[in-house]
Amino acid sequence: MMLHRRLLLVLAASGLVLAGCATTPTTGEHPPIVFVHGNGDSASLWQSSVWRFESNGWPRERLHAIDLPYPLARDEDGKAQPGRSSTAEHTAYLKSEVDKVLQATGASRVVLVANSRGGYAVRNYIQNGGGSARVSHAILGGTPNHGVWAIKGFREANEFSGNGPFLTGLNAPKNAAGDEVTGPVKWLTLRSDNNDKFAQPDGLWIGAKGTPTNVSFEGPALKGATNLVLPRVDHRETSFSPAAFEATYRFITGKNPQTLTIQPNSPLVLNGKITGLGLRPTDPASGNYSNNLPLPGAQLAVYATDAATGARLGNAVHNKTVGADGLWGPFTAQTGTPYEFVISAPGYATTHIYRSPFPRSSSLIHLRADRPADADKSAKSSITLTRPRGYFDAMRDKMSFDGKALPGVPPAGAGVSSSKINLSQDGVRPIAAEFNGEKITGRTWPAADNHLVVLELTY
Structure with a gap:
C-alpha cells in the first residue's frame, strides 16, 4: 500500500x-x-x-x-x-x-x-x-x-x-x-x-x-x-x-522513400494556432494543464533575428491579433532566416519563442503562451530550451545550452525534453543552444517585466 x-x-x-x-x-x-x-x-x-x-x-x-x-x-x-x-x-x-x-x-x-x-x-x-x-x-x-x-x-x-x-x-x-x-x-x-x-x-x-x-x-x-x-x-x-x-x-x-532529407520549398508560408494553458479548477495552486484550445485576443509579433546574437533585424515583419480560431498567420517567411515569435495575452507572460530557419511551409507552427512557474519568479531571466519531437540523451546527443551541459538532463537515459536556465544577472544578452547541429540564439528578456524566453528546437 x-x-x-x-x-x-x-x-x-x-x-x-x-x-x-x-x-x-x-x-x-x-x-x-x-x-x-x-x-x-x-x-x-x-x-x-x-x-x-x-x-x-x-x-x-x-x-x-x-x-x-x-x-x-x-x-x-x-x-x-x-x-x-x-x-x-x-x-x-x-x-x-x-x-x-x-x-x-x-x-x-x-x-x-x-x-x-x-x-x-x-x-x-x-x-x-x-x-x-x-x-x-x-x-x-x-x-x-x-x-x-x-x-x-x-x-x-x-x-x-x-x-x-x-x-x-x-x-x-x-x-x-x-x-x-x-x-x-x-x-x-x-x-x-x-x-x-x-x-x-x-x-x-x-x-x-x-x-x-x-x-x-x-x-x-x-x-x-x-x-x-x-x-x-x-x-x-x-x-x-x-x-x-x-x-x-x-x-x-512497400518501397523506400526517395529521401529522408526535408527538401526546401518556396514561397515559404507559415501558419498555426496560438494556444494557452488552463488552470486546474479543483486546485488552481497546483498549476497549469495543457490544452489545444485557441487563445482568442492573443497578440503576436514576429521578428527576423540575427543568427549569431538573437537581436532583432528591424521592426516586426508580421503582426496579428488572433480571432476565435486562434490562427496567427499566414506569414511569408524568408528562407534561411531565424525568427522570434512574441506572444502577448492577458494572464500570461510576454512569451518570446525563438526558432531556427524553417525549410518548408507549414500550417502546424503552433505557439503556446506561457506563465512563469513559482520557482522561476525570482530569476532575472528564465530561459527554456525545449525539444518537442524528442528527448535529450547525454550519452547520444551533442548539445549545449549557454555554452554548458544542459541543466536537469541526467547522465544516462532519454527522459527529459526541456532544460531551463534561470539567470541571476541583470541585462539582456544573447543566449544560445545547440542540438546535434541545430543552433538557436535568443535574448535574455527580464523576468521582472513578466517576460519568458523559449528556444524551441525543430528536430
Whole structure:
C-alpha cells in the first residue's frame, strides 16, 4: 500500500501519466494520412514528419494532423476530470476527424499514424468504433500497448495500467492464434530497443527507482503486428525521427522513400494556432494543464533575428491579433532566416519563442503562451530550451545550452525534453543552444517585466 501511495503521489506531482513490409494501399498511390499525437501534445509535433512526406511527393492536402482539445488522459478513465479526456472521448474525436478526411478526399480508407497515447485511440477506434472498415494501415510509435505499469491494485482505472480494463480489453486475443490486433487492417509498431522512458522494467521514470513496473522494453509490440525496433531512439523519436519516417513510409507504400532529407520549398508560408494553458479548477495552486484550445485576443509579433546574437533585424515583419480560431498567420517567411515569435495575452507572460530557419511551409507552427512557474519568479531571466519531437540523451546527443551541459538532463537515459536556465544577472544578452547541429540564439528578456524566453528546437 505504501508503494502504491508513493507512486500515486509522484505521478500526480510530476504529470507523468502520459506529460516487415506491407502491400500497396488500396486507396491509391497517396492515401490520406491522419496523424494522432500523444498525451499532452499537439498536432505541431508532426511538423517534420509532414515535411518528409511532402518531400517524397505526398500531396499536402492528404496529410492531416489532429489536435485533441484536451490531450491529457484522466487519472481515472471513467471519472470526469476538468481539462482532461477519456478514452471514449479521444476515440470519438478521432472518428469524427477521420470522417471529415474521408469526405474531403473522397477516399474509402485512411492510414493512421500515431505516437504514444494516440495509439490507444487508433486501436480503440479500429476495434470498437467501426474503424476496421475505414483504415488500411495503422502505425503506432512508442504506444505503451501493455501499459506504463502493470502493478496489481495500483491505479488500474487509469488507461495506462497494463492490467486495467481498458488495455486488457484492447489486448484480448482476436483469434485462435492469440493476435492482439484487429484485421483486416495492417499493423506496424515501432519501439526503442531500451531507451523509451514509458517502456521500462524499472520504475525510474515514474518516480519509483528500483520498483518493477512489470512492463518490458517490448511493451509497445503487439502480437499479430509487424514489430520493428529502432535502436537507441527515445519515446517520441519512435514516431518523429527520420528512422521512424523511413519505416512508416516503407510500410505504407512497400518501397523506400526517395529521401529522408526535408527538401526546401518556396514561397515559404507559415501558419498555426496560438494556444494557452488552463488552470486546474479543483486546485488552481497546483498549476497549469495543457490544452489545444485557441487563445482568442492573443497578440503576436514576429521578428527576423540575427543568427549569431538573437537581436532583432528591424521592426516586426508580421503582426496579428488572433480571432476565435486562434490562427496567427499566414506569414511569408524568408528562407534561411531565424525568427522570434512574441506572444502577448492577458494572464500570461510576454512569451518570446525563438526558432531556427524553417525549410518548408507549414500550417502546424503552433505557439503556446506561457506563465512563469513559482520557482522561476525570482530569476532575472528564465530561459527554456525545449525539444518537442524528442528527448535529450547525454550519452547520444551533442548539445549545449549557454555554452554548458544542459541543466536537469541526467547522465544516462532519454527522459527529459526541456532544460531551463534561470539567470541571476541583470541585462539582456544573447543566449544560445545547440542540438546535434541545430543552433538557436535568443535574448535574455527580464523576468521582472513578466517576460519568458523559449528556444524551441525543430528536430
